[in-house]
Structures are given as C-alpha cells and as structure tokens.
Amino acid sequence: MTVHTGGGEFGGLRTRLAQARTPAGARAAAKARRTGKPVGPPSVPELPDLSAAVAALPGAGRSWTLLMPYGDLLTSNGRLHYMAAHRLTKRMRNEAALAARAHRVPQLRRAAVHYVLHPRPITRRRDPGNWAPSAKAYIDGLVDAGVLPDDDADHLTGPYPVLGGPVPSGGARMSLVVVELEPAL
Secondary structure (H helix, E strand, O other): OOOOOOOHHHOOHHHHHHHHHOOHHHHHHHHHHHHOOOOOOOOOOOOOOOHHHHHOOOOEEEEEEEEOOOOOOOOOOOOOOHHHHHHHHHHHHHHHHHHHHHOOOOOOOOEEEEEEEEOOOOOOOOOHHHHHHHHHHHHHHHHHOOOOOOOOOOOEEEEEEEEOOOOOOOOOEEEEEEEEEOOOO
16 A cells, blocks of 8 residues: 655646645745745835936936836845846846836937935845945946937946835835936036
8 A cells, every 4th residue: 555645747737736725815825925025016115306416416417217117126235146146237227228218318429427225124234335235226227228329437436325215015116316417627
C-alpha cells in the first residue's frame, strides 16, 4: 500500500483549493503581511512648497512637476545584481520619458531639477540624497525624451534632493520638478 504525502500529480492541490476559496483581497493582504510591503493602491503624495527654492534659481522660468509611477527605486545603499540594476534603470528611464511626453514638457536648453522623495510612512530618519541613482535614471529619461540635450553641467543644474511628505499607501515614490532656466552666456 502506497501513502501519498502531498507529492505527485496532486501535490499542492489543497493549497490551490484553499487559495481559490479565499477572496483575492485577503490573499493580497496576507502576502503584504508576509513581505512587509504596504497594502493598497499607490497614492498621490502632496508636494512640498518649492517656490522659495525655485525663486532662488537665477533665470528661473516655467516649471513642470512629474510624478513618477509607483515602483522600486535605486538607492546608493542598494546591493543589486548588475542585471537587476540595469533592468530597473531601463524601466525608470522609460517612465520618465513617458511622463515628460504626457505632460508635454518642451525641449529646453537649460534646466534645474529638484527630485522629491515621498517615502513610506515609517518612523525613521531619511536621507533623500540616498536616492540619487533613481534621480539620475529619471534625468537620463528626460534626455531620452528630448527635454534636455544632455545632462552635463552646461544644460542641467542639480539634481537637488528634497524630502516630501510620506505616501499613505503603496511604496516610496519620486517626483521631478523641472524648472526652465535661461541659457548661460
């Protein structure tokens, strides 16, 4: 007589049946508890008042605020495999290019960029400069979209890190505030 202990062609059947009986929301909540990621759709964070910082820029003109989609961000302390970092960078560049085109940001000769980090609501100190690799990928996306000719010192001032308010749901997000500057003489 052979006793089956969950293997073979019926392996995992109980688990699949239990998941089928559980509502999708309950499964998502259980996964969120296991992984530690927040539950709920990504929220739209409030932007801090950057009017003083923009006014301090010499030759500041029009400005655009681009809220980047929810997703993983690159950090200076992250230790990703080089291919995982490449895939993430490529995704972020595409997102920034799409956001710039959606907001119809025109081709600029020179600009300043403030990147605003909207962290998850965790009570610990934050260093917005730690997300500079994410800002670099997003700015490269602006160059890909044709907003800036290049991201060198002749065409770009910044990026300047700013800590924004936390997002109530979803993960950390980033906004780019692109400020048009008069061309340098």
